Amino acid sequence: MAGGDKVALVTGSTSGIGEAVVRRLVPEGYRVVVNSVKSVDAGEKLVAELGSEVAHYIQGDVAVLDDAQRLVRETIDRFGRLDVLVNNAGTTQVIPHADLETATAEVFRRLYDVNVIGAWQLIVAAMPHLRETSGCVVNVSSLAGVRPQGSSIPYAVSKAALNHMTRLLANVVGPEVRVNAVAPGLVDTPWTADWSDVREFVKGMAPLGRSGQPDDVAELVLAQIRSRYVTGEIWLVDGGLQLR
Numbered sequence: 480m481a482g483g484d485k486v487a488l489v490t491g492s493t494s495g496i497g498e499a500v501v502r503r504l505v506p507e508g509y510r511v512v513v514n515s516v517k518s519v520d521a522g523e524k525l526v527a528e529l530g531s532e533v534a535h536y537i538q539g540d541v542a543v544l545d546d547a548q549r550l551v552r553e554t555i556d557r558f559g560r561l562d563v564l565v566n567n568a569g570t571t572q573v574i575p576h577a578d579l580e581t582a583t584a585e586v587f588r589r590l591y592d593v594n595v596i597g598a599w600q601l602i603v604a605a606m607p608h609l610r611e612t613s614g615c616v617v618n619v620s621s622l623a624g625v626r627p628q629g630s631s632i633p634y635a636v637s638k639a640a641l642n643h644m645t646r647l648l649a650n651v652v653g654p655e656v657r658v659n660a661v662a663p664g665l666v667d668t669p670w671t672a673d674w675s676d677v678r679e680f681v682k683g684m685a686p687l688g689r690s691g692q693p694d695d696v697a698e699l700v701l702a703q704i705r706s707r708y709v710t711g712e713i714w715l716v717d718g719g720l721q722l723r
Contacts (some may be wrong), residue, residue: 485612486558487704488512488550490541490601491568493521495668496619499693500565500700501525505533507701513556514568516540541568551604561608563704566598566641567619571670574631587633594637595644602658603647608676610655617703618645618660619696622717625662638662642713655676656711659703664717666691686719 487504491497501511503626511529512535513522522536535557539546554561570593574581602616609616623629624638640706642660648657664680665671667690699716702707715721 484508484560485556485562486510486512486560487563487565488514488554488561488601488605489565489567490514490597492548492565493518493525495670496663496666496693496696497565497567498525498565499697501529501534501616503670503697503701504563504704509563510534510558512537512557514539514541514549514550516568536632541566541601542592544600547597547600551608552600555608557634560612561605562612562614564601564605564609564614565619565700566616568597569594569619571630571634574633576632578602582632582645586631587636590631590633590637591640594634595640599644600643606652606656610652613655615659615704616645616648617700618642618658618699620645620660620662622662622664622714622715622721625713625715626721645713646711653710656704657707659706659709659711660713661696661699661703662713662715663691663696664715664720666692666693666696681718681720684720684723685714685717686722688720691716691718 487509489497489500492501493511510533514647515522524643526534537553539550541547619637620641623635624642629635644647645660695715699714
């Protein structure tokens with residue numbers, strides 16, 4: 480499979496939404512960098528399937544500044560440019576919203592380190608290269624950052640912060656760089672495989688009558704990459720769940 484001129488770095492991309500984004504970008508002519516913290520075998524297997532001429536795997540934790548900077552640096556070293564940064568790496572802890580004591584400051588810090596600070600560190604490191612290519616950033620947020628719901632209050636607050644950061648950045652890095660976000664509802668990924676009660680709730684409540692698939696989100700990520708006159712937007716991908 481021949482690679483194109485454009486290059487995308489997709490964090491947290493060895494499974495679920497991130498993998499779906501990678502698989503959508505390659506046929507569009509992108510060379511892609513695949514990333515994860517732990518699932519090295521899955522990352523290397525995905526790259527072998529796609530072909531080393533169009534895909535490259537880098538292990539790294541976006542919450543660690545040195546790793547975040549190295550991800551961008553190795554992307555440039557490997558492919559020579561960067562056009563798209565997709566901040567998909569994220570984490571959560573399931574805590575009932577009424578259980579205030581369990582939602583400790585440590586939980587907040589751990590989730591913020593990945594979901595907010597990690598994205599920030601990647602954006603700052605990538606920005607000079609994105610300016611050169613008139614590139615874009617797509618942050619993978621959550622419906623929980625828009626509506627008062629989600630796997631825990633710390634998670635929802637971290638995604639609300641990511642949404643606001645998206646708008647703040649879009650306001651200052653244009654016209655060279657666009658910054659947008661997608662905000663999925665429940666998506667069937669390895670992360671949510673055992674969330675059967677939530678899945679049944681979504682199936683019964685959402686107008687489209689099902690939970691999302693990774694490719695549903697990847698399609699909107701690709702649309703934001705293509706949409707040259709859109710910036711600072713948070714696109715919901717939830718089957719209409721927010722309506723109810």
